Amino acid sequence: MRIAVVGGGPGGLYLASWVRQFDPAGEVVVWERNPAGDTFGFGVVFSDGTLLGIKETDPALYDAMAARSERWADIAVRYRGEVVRSAGHGFAAIGRKELLRLLYRRCAEAGVTLRFGEQGPPVERLLAEYDLVVAADGANSAIRSGRSDAFGTSLDTRSSRYIWLAVDKPFDALTFLVAESGHGALHGHAYPFSAELSTFIVEADEHAWRAAGLAAPIAGLTPDGSDRFAVERLEEIFADTLDGHRLTGNRSRWRRFTVVRNRRWHQGNLVLLGDAAHTTHFSIGSGTRLAMEDALVLAGLLRDHGCLDGGGSPEAALVAYEQRRGPAVAAAQRAAQASLEWFEDIGLAMGREASQFAFELLTRGGRLSYEDLTAAVRSSDSSFR
Ligand SMILES: Cc1cc2nc3c(=O)[nH]c(=O)nc-3n(C[C@H](O)[C@H](O)[C@H](O)COP(=O)(O)OP(=O)(O)OC[C@H]3O[C@@H](n4cnc5c(N)ncnc54)[C@H](O)[C@@H]3O)c2cc1C
Structure with missing residues (x-):
């Protein structure tokens, strides 16, 4: 199968490496408009749960990431001169550049063609020349913008x-x-x-x-x-x-910040992946994980539907991809929405005393409960009681 990927962020690179691993005879080309390693941002955080998922599916990447990550267990809230700590959670963070470097290496080892410093060619040309075109070109995806009606795109740019x-x-x-x-x-x-x-x-x-x-x-x-x-x-x-x-x-x-949603993630042989398909507010730190999970699921479905060894149209795999990823992404977007709205309305919580403020902040997205926090607190000397 011949696959064109526009965008060399975590989503596009991870997809490319898996597809080539599954189909060494196929051709996978990634276009990244920036030079290698020239990227935005700094560290990205992963929860222990996310890392466990990577460890199970991709132990080699897990080991490489673990060797380059910082790990810690606590969450702290600094508010009006007080620090409220909650222990026993479990996180790791890796520099975005480090993560991309690891993924470049995986792609190179798998035989992916990486074209740095090059804009993706016009999508019509790619669709004519390749069996599948993956738009992994980020939250401002030009490919998606050009077909927003077909994808049912909604963009919600917040005022903060x-x-x-x-x-x-x-x-x-x-x-x-x-x-x-x-x-x-x-x-x-x-x-x-x-x-x-x-x-x-x-x-x-x-x-x-x-x-x-x-x-x-x-x-x-x-x-x-x-x-x-x-x-x-x-x-x-x-x-x-x-x-x-x-x-x-x-x-x-x-x-x-713009919340990106799409009612459909593919049109013919063109498919959206990662931030091009969906964004989650950075306060829940999930976008990279979601992009990499999209990649893993899509690559697996292309293999399972027999598309990679020339077994025909990827339509069924793309339908299954939307069905599999849609609910997981919607759940993350709901948590992210609650989180971003809590922070937008932070003024409402500003009169609270420190432990109450911290409790509301930590439970804002619904992903940590009172029980999670009290369990966490018992293992520490936190003032969170
Ligand atoms: C402030 C902030 C903090 C964040 N913190 C975290 C965090 O802690 N943890 C976490 O998991 N996520 C975090 N995220 C989210 C994370 O950055 C994204 O979800 C993730 O990068 C999505 O990966 P992607 O591959 O889909 O897109 P991107 O990483 O955006 O990659 C897209 C790539 O496509 C390239 N591109 C675009 N157009 C073209 C073109 N026409 N031709 C060629 N190349 C093109 C771009 O240069 C870019 O390299 C944060 C986001 C923000 C804004």
């Missing part, structure tokens, strides 16, 4: 602003942070992804963002191409938490 930064301080927990500007709350989260660095993401609703003086037009850039004023202002606002450590960016700017 966020910025994805890193700090040269290894946090010891998934740490939620709240800073009050006098006119609203800025909140964020941080977690370690290497021995030296932690991801540091800040979000604020429009009002709080303006009130904190963050709405100024970009006047200058840091050497890595980030909004210099935003970096410096956030160092001031979160000075207590940062404790003298410095924020760095990676072409980091204020952005608005």
Whole structure:
């Protein structure tokens, strides 16, 4: 089978490597518009449950990821001068660049053709030349946008602003942070992804963002191409938490998050995968996992339906792919929606005392229950009782 993949993020690369492993005689080409390793963002977090899934299906990738990941067990909430900790959860995080490097290597070993620094060719041409075209071109997928009626796309761009930064301080927990500007709350989260660095993401609703003086037009850039004023202002606002450590960016700017949904994920031999098909708010840290699960399921179904060895049209496999992935993605999107709405309305919780605030924050998406937290607390000296 000849497969064209547009987009060399985690979803596109993982799919390509699996398909070639299943079908060494086939041809798989990935187009990635950026040079190898030139990507956005910093660390991505995975829960223990996700890692266990990777360990079962792909022990080699698990071992490679484990060797490059930071692991920890606690969640901490920093709020009004107090820190509430809840222990016994279990997370790991890996740098996005590290993860991509591992996936490049897997692709190269499997015999995938990787075309870095090249835009994907026009989709009509790909559809004429390949048996299957995979749009793994991210949340702003141009392929999907060109066929939004066929896919039944809905885009919901939220009003809050966020910025994805890193700090040269290894946090010891998934740490939620709240800073009050006098006119609203800025909140964020941080977690370690290497021995030296932690991801540091800040979000604020429009009002709080303006009130904190963050709405100024970009006047200058840091050497890595980030909004210099935003970096410096956030160092001031979160000075207590940062404790003298410095924020760095990676072409980091204020952005608005868009929730992507599609009623259909394929049209003929064109299929959406990962963020091109669905996004989940970063506060639940699931997008990379979902993209990689899409890849694994799609590759397996193409094999099981006999498509890879020239056994005919992939239509049945693509229908099964939507049926298999749709419910899992919808559940994650529901949790993500509850999470993003809780943070958008964070002002409603700002009067609470610290342990109540932390309890509401940690249970916001419905994925952690009271029992999860009390069980977690009993194994620690947390004030969360
Ligand atoms: C602030 C923030 C924090 C996040 N934190 C986490 C986290 O902790 N854990 C987690 O699991 N997920 C996290 N995510 C989500 C995660 O980044 C995405 O869900 C994940 O990257 C999706 O993978 P993908 O392969 O579908 O798309 P992407 O990673 O977006 O990859 C798409 C690729 O396609 C390329 N491309 C686009 N158009 C073309 C074209 N025309 N030709 C060639 N190439 C093209 C792009 O350059 C890009 O490399 C976060 C997201 C954000 C915004």
